[in-house]
Each structure stands twice: as structure tokens, then as C-alpha cells.
Amino acid sequence: MTAPTDHITRQQVLVLYLGTSALDSAVVGWSWYDGTGRATPTTGDSDEPPYETGVAALRDGWRLIQAAQLIPPYPGHEYDVSFLKHEFLFEKLITLT
Helix, strand or coil: CCCCCCCCEEEEEEEECCCCCCCEEEEEEEEECCCCCCCCCCCCCCCCCCCCHHHHHHCCCCCECCCCCCCCCCCCCCCCCCCCCCCCEEEEEEEEC
16 A cells, blocks of 8 residues: 655746737747746846747747736827736746656
8 A cells, every 4th residue: 555645736827918819920028937846037137038939838848837818008108118918927837846
């Protein structure tokens, strides 16, 4: 008989900012957070994004948990510079033993 093992699940979060609202568009900004404690990533860790597109993250096992709302600009403000609009949140659940 084997003894039960304790499994602890932790979350990793990946935030990708894409060039458009399409998941297959290019990544223009990103952040990564590791709830496992195995890594301590910070903004600017790399000049290259972890994935070229949101679809590439999905293919690597990241689960899409939130997509950006598509809010049309107020008339006359179509070309204003503001925040990065196309934010997608991904997660991976990691089991620690």
C-alpha cells in the first residue's frame, strides 16, 4: 500500500498584450508571475517575448482565462494614445509535490 502524497497546486499567470484583438497577432508587451516560488520574474527580464502570439502560448499549455473587452473609442478619440488595449490573461496550474 502506498502512502498518500500531498499535492499542492500553484498558479502561474502570463499577461500578453497583443497588437490586435486576434489571438494570433504579435505580442507587443508581457508580464509573467510565478506562484510556485521557483522563479522571481520581473518586468524587463528579456528583450524577446516568451511567445510570438497568444496562440503560441495556448499551444504550450497556457489556458486563456480572460480576453480584453473590445470597447470602441469615443468619436474624435480614435487616434489617442492610451493603455495597451488587447490584454490577454493566461494561466498554468502547477502541482508541487
